[in-house]
Amino acid sequence: MEEKEISQAVISRLPRYFRYLGELKDQGIERVSSQELSDIMKVTASQIRQDLNNFGGFGQQGYGYNVEHLYREIGRILGVDQSHGLIIIGAGNLGQALVNYGNFERRGFIFKGVFDKDPRLHGKKIRDKEVQPMENMKSFVEANNIDIAVLTIPKTEAEKVAEQLVEYGIKGIWNFAHVDLNVPEEVQVENVHLSDSLMKLAYNISRSRKGGDSG
Amino acid sequence: MEEKEISQAVISRLPRYFRYLGELKDQGIERVSSQELSDIMKVTASQIRQDLNNFGGFGQQGYGYNVEHLYREIGRILGVDQSHGLIIIGAGNLGQALVNYGNFERRGFIFKGVFDKDPRLHGKKIRDKEVQPMENMKSFVEANNIDIAVLTIPKTEAEKVAEQLVEYGIKGIWNFAHVDLNVPEEVQVENVHLSDSLMKLAYNISRSRKGGDSG
Numbered sequence: 001m002e003e004k005e006i007s008q009a010v011i012s013r014l015p016r017y018f019r020y021l022g023e024l025k026d027q028g029i030e031r032v033s034s035q036e037l038s039d040i041m042k043v044t045a046s047q048i049r050q051d052l053n054n055f056g057g058f059g060q061q062g063y064g065y066n067v068e069h070l071y072r073e074i075g076r077i078l079g080v081d082q083s084h085g086l087i088i089i090g091a092g093n094l095g096q097a098l099v100n101y102g103n104f105e106r107r108g109f110i111f112k113g114v115f116d117k118d119p120r121l122h123g124k125k126i127r128d129k130e131v132q133p134m135e136n137m138k139s140f141v142e143a144n145n146i147d148i149a150v151l152t153i154p155k156t157e158a159e160k161v162a163e164q165l166v167e168y169g170i171k172g173i174w175n176f177a178h179v180d181l182n183v184p185e186e187v188q189v190e191n192v193h194l195s196d197s198l199m200k201l202a203y204n205i206s207r208s209r210k211g212g213d214s215g
Numbered sequence: 216m217e218e219k220e221i222s223q224a225v226i227s228r229l230p231r232y233f234r235y236l237g238e239l240k241d242q243g244i245e246r247v248s249s250q251e252l253s254d255i256m257k258v259t260a261s262q263i264r265q266d267l268n269n270f271g272g273f274g275q276q277g278y279g280y281n282v283e284h285l286y287r288e289i290g291r292i293l294g295v296d297q298s299h300g301l302i303i304i305g306a307g308n309l310g311q312a313l314v315n316y317g318n319f320e321r322r323g324f325i326f327k328g329v330f331d332k333d334p335r336l337h338g339k340k341i342r343d344k345e346v347q348p349m350e351n352m353k354s355f356v357e358a359n360n361i362d363i364a365v366l367t368i369p370k371t372e373a374e375k376v377a378e379q380l381v382e383y384g385i386k387g388i389w390n391f392a393h394v395d396l397n398v399p400e401e402v403q404v405e406n407v408h409l410s411d412s413l414m415k416l417a418y419n420i421s422r423s424r425k426g427g428d429s430g
Contacts, residue, residue, distance in 0.1 A: 014414070
């Protein structure tokens with residue numbers, strides 16, 4: 001079936017729908033109107049209808065959306081019905097935090113290995129995996145069906161490591177290094193630039209101060 | 216001077232301009248054209264001109280932008296010329312990773328304290344600060360001019376803690392808990408929903424597989 005091109009803005013909102021629908025499902029709620037979703041998600045009902053229309057007719061006039069069905073469909077669209085093998089490069093605090101973040105496995109992201117260049121960390125166990133030297137990366141990626149690499153290394157090293165990972169056939173990079181990576185188009189990159197996010201917060205704080213509460 | 220309302224989309228891009236300009240500045244480069252910025256940032260030159268026009272005439276025909284000036288102005292707009300006192304709630308791996316992320320201090324975010332409800336962590340030092348019990352939060356926020364609280368706690372606790380922080384007068388919350396917080400309008404929230412980001416990556420991987428390379 002042909003799926004039309006969907007904007008990155010809509011895609012950015014899908015995980016949030018998925019999260020809210022999962023919560024409704026866990027509460028045993030079977031159906032929900034766009035208005036109810038609007039109330040809990042603080043998004044307009046028309047935005048919700050527009051977004052979900054991108055994926056065909058999940059809603060029915062006068063009935064609303066079937067929660068279980070919509071949850072499963074969005075999950076399928078997001079690809080969380082498939083599992084993704086994942087390795088983490090950088091066994092520092094952030095890398096460890098991500099390994100221990102159990103939620104990912106529930107979504108089909110399977111943590112398979114962790115790598116670091118620091119020999120003092122080699123052999124140390126994070127969850128049930130030993131930290132491996134960078135030299136093992138190539139054979140490990142090739143042997144273990146790894147889709148996704150998570151970069152929690154300094155920006156000075158990130159570009160070189162990303163290049164290697166691309167060469168080894170990785171499909172996606174979840175990049176926490178504070179640099180925009182240059183990779184071929186067919187490799188997907190999702191950036192989490194923490195400083196950028198914190199600066200945006202600072203901006204909004206100083207704006208709201210200037211604006212006062214005259215609104 | 217009156218500043219016009221600037222869209223969140225533009226604001227989201229400002230930290231990235233700031234980052235690139237900082238790098239140019241560190242390389243001793245004095246001026247840059249929108250075309251040159253376009254090449255290194257992989258954004259169209261017209262987008263750059265449009266974005267920067269929001270903040271008045273930093274560019275000059277035939278000369279380009281003065282790097283140092285533009286860097287300083289964007290920094291001022293972002294509020295990184297002011298310092299922000301910051302506390303971290305949750306002394307787990309993620310909280311520790313953030314504390315140790317030295318870059319924040321360079322941008323004016325001053326780490327002042329860390330709190331956790333787990334008594335086994337109390338007194339433990341992260342950088343030079345002892346982990347404190349949650350009960351100390353109120354007096355600490357009030358006494359130390361704290362603007363920003365960083366939530367690296369489970370979502371089940373995040374709402375209650377956010378409510379308390381608002382009551383204590385916090386101005387902004389940098390939220391890593393996987394929940395959307397309900398706070399008064401004058402309190403700014405910046406979310407880092409890691410699962411959402413990872414799901415977006417998975418989506419883009421599965422799209423690019425389906426699409427093949429017929430483009």
